[in-house]
Amino acid sequence: MSDKPAIPDCVLKAWNANEEELSHWLLHQLADSDNAADSLHDIFIKAISQGKSFCNISNPRAWLFQVARNYLIDTYRKNKKLIPLPDDLASDEKAIAAVDELTQCLPRVLSELNPDDSDIIRRCDIEGMSLQAYAEAHQLTLSATKSRIQRARKRLRDGLLLSCKVVLDTQGQVCCFTPRKK
Numbered sequence: 001m002s003d004k005p006a007i008p009d010c011v012l013k014a015w016n017a018n019e020e021e022l023s024h025w026l027l028h029q030l031a032d033s034d035n036a037a038d039s040l041h042d043i044f045i046k047a048i049s050q051g052k053s054f055c056n057i058s059n060p061r062a063w064l065f066q067v068a069r070n071y072l073i074d075t076y077r078k079n080k081k082l083i084p085l086p087d088d089l090a091s092d093e094k095a096i097a098a099v100d101e102l103t104q105c106l107p108r109v110l111s112e113l114n115p116d117d118s119d120i121i122r123r124c125d126i127e128g129m130s131l132q133a134y135a136e137a138h139q140l141t142l143s144a145t146k147s148r149i150q151r152a153r154k155r156l157r158d159g160l161l162l163s164c165k166v167v168l169d170t171q172g173q174v175c176c177f178t179p180r181k182k
Contacts, residue, residue, distance in 0.1 A: 008052050014060035015044060022064055029072055039075070043068050105164040112159060117152035124149055 026036040046067050047054060057063045110118055123129045135145040160166050
């Protein structure tokens with residue numbers, strides 16, 4: 001007699017009903033039969049590891065596909081290929097310094113914007129509030145919020161260009177500026 005616990009019938013029944021469709025879906029997603037087969041195996045192991053609690057799942061098919069999607073997301077994240085940055089990117093210290101110094105001018109120009117523009121830029125761009133959260137807090141639609149922040153950013157940019165005498169290079173990057181006198 002084996003010491004291994006038996007696989008619950010509900011797991012086997014759900015697996016037999018959905019294995020072929022799940023296999024085709026994985027093959028379509030991965031475009032590699034070996035990876036699809038390995039993934040299918042791992043998903044089956046996850047189903048088995050649920051034990052008898054799998055029997056309480058109201059929609060086993062949906063559960064299996066959700067586990068498969070999560071498995072693929074995890075796999076993609078683990079295998080993400082990072083692209084090295086070009087060497088000349090880090091060497092443009094003059095441009096980086098100009099942008100860093102430009103932050104001296106930002107508070108003053110931001111305070112000269114109308115209150116709605118200043119508020120949305122402060123909340124979303126500086127403090128990191130999501131546009132959705134801002135929209136809900138101000139009883140706006142997400143579309144109206146996106147339009148509002150685009151207009152506010154344009155006015156901020158125009159204010160920085162005018163007030164701080166920002167000079168852009170041929171690629172549109174900040175190369176230098178004249179700080180405003182207080």
